[in-house]
Amino acid sequence: MNVVNLAAYQFVSLSDLAGLQSALLARCTDLGLRGTILLAPEGLNLFIAGSREATDALVGYLRTGPIFEGRFAMLQFKESVSQAQPFKRMRVKLKKEIITMNSPTIRPEAGRAPAVDALTLKRWLDHGQDDNGRPVVLLDTRNAFEVDVGTFDGALDYRIDKFSEFPAAVAEHRDDLNDKTIVSFCTGGIRCEKAAIHMHNLGLDHVYQLEGGILKYFEEVGGAHYHGDCFVFDERTALDPALKPAAANNTPAPMHPPGDATHSA
Numbered sequence: 001m002n003v004v005n006l007a008a009y010q011f012v013s014l015s016d017l018a019g020l021q022s023a024l025l026a027r028c029t030d031l032g033l034r035g036t037i038l039l040a041p042e043g044l045n046l047f048i049a050g051s052r053e054a055t056d057a058l059v060g061y062l063r064t065g066p067i068f069e070g071r072f073a074m075l076q077f078k079e080s081v082s083q084a085q086p087f088k089r090m091r092v093k094l095k096k097e098i099i100t101m102n103s104p105t106i107r108p109e110a111g112r113a114p115a116v117d118a119l120t121l122k123r124w125l126d127h128g129q130d131d132n133g134r135p136v137v138l139l140d141t142r143n144a145f146e147v148d149v150g151t152f153d154g155a156l157d158y159r160i161d162k163f164s165e166f167p168a169a170v171a172e173h174r175d176d177l178n179d180k181t182i183v184s185f186c187t188g189g190i191r192c193e194k195a196a197i198h199m200h201n202l203g204l205d206h207v208y209q210l211e212g213g214i215l216k217y218f219e220e221v222g223g224a225h226y227h228g229d230c231f232v233f234d235e236r237t238a239l240d241p242a243l244k245p246a247a248a249n250n251t252p253a254p255m256h257p258p259g260d261a262t263h264s265a
Helices: 017-030 052-064 118-127 163-172 190-201 213-221
Strands: 003-011 034-040 043-050 078-082 090-094 136-140 150-152 181-185 207-210 226-228
Touching: 003 052, 017 034, 017 052, 017 090, 043 052, 078 213, 118 181, 118 213, 136 150, 163 190, 181 190, 181 213, 190 207, 207 213, 213 226
Parallel strands: 034 090, 136 181, 181 207
Antiparallel strands: 003 043, 003 078, 034 043, 150 226
């Protein structure tokens, strides 16, 4: 039986986190789903897997369930399929942030940085410049051990161990990014969304986030301009550009993922 794997996040103000935690855990358990859902005052971040019927039911529950008051009506999911269940149990955890940056002034719900979709980014990379003739710089916002599994050709990598180190790293290299079009990217979009806002706040004018991250790029474009696989925080360890578990995966997950790494999108 194929197992459907879903990843999604949304920055939206949430309250009564304990009540949402209890309701989500009960619903996912009833559906036989496994994975991790993170809840924080700034939003939701989830990685779950199960049968097609169960995952479809959870999508409907999140988008239309009265407990969510329509806040997740437009929640977008990234999907892949595996032959085995990649998670051992179902967890719903309460956190201070759904992705830890330790920068409370960064509030994506209040306004996102501009985004570029996968097809547009591929066109820019094919031509070596954006639509206005500016050079394009790809900036990997992930942790170093993730980058080592695979990344875009020529992408900048600041060798961070956890995402909360990103603000200091990009500030140190800010002058190298002037007058360029910067596209920040990560696994599923959540980290590059905060990163792009932070870079705008530093005064960089041409910053985009890759909509849906590497996984959405693989889904829509495949592996063009990308080398290697994409690290994921479950028992599959990495996905290839066809969104299948990497065939020759010799890169096991770290025994203790650094800091905020576990289930970062």
